[in-house]
Amino acid sequence: MSRDELRRSRFASWLLHQCRLAGYDIDDPDTHKTILILAAVALSDGLDEATTARVAEGLAVTPQELTDAYIHEMRQCVLKEILDHPDLARLDRRLDAIARAD
DSSP: HHHHHHHHHHHHHHHHHHHTTTOOOOOOOHHHHHHHHHHHHHHHTTOOOOHHHHHHHHHOOOHHHHHHHHHHHHHHHHHHHHHHHHHHHHHHHHHHHHHHOO
């Protein structure tokens, strides 16, 4: 995912909004870098339990709210990456055909 795509992601927008609500200086370049890094990790690999807990605490949200904010978009990104691979795209079409035949 490119830097521009990350900036436009729903999760990065959500993080920016939550940072604003939590009183962080959202005009600070370091805040924006942190948001982009966190969004990149969450949308590519997800966040581990410890990171989720720390970020949620810093934003004054629950760990579940944080996870809910990125999980759907993460799944869509991962699926896109998988389907961009020609062999996996063919496998996906084959599995869809098998599922429709049943």
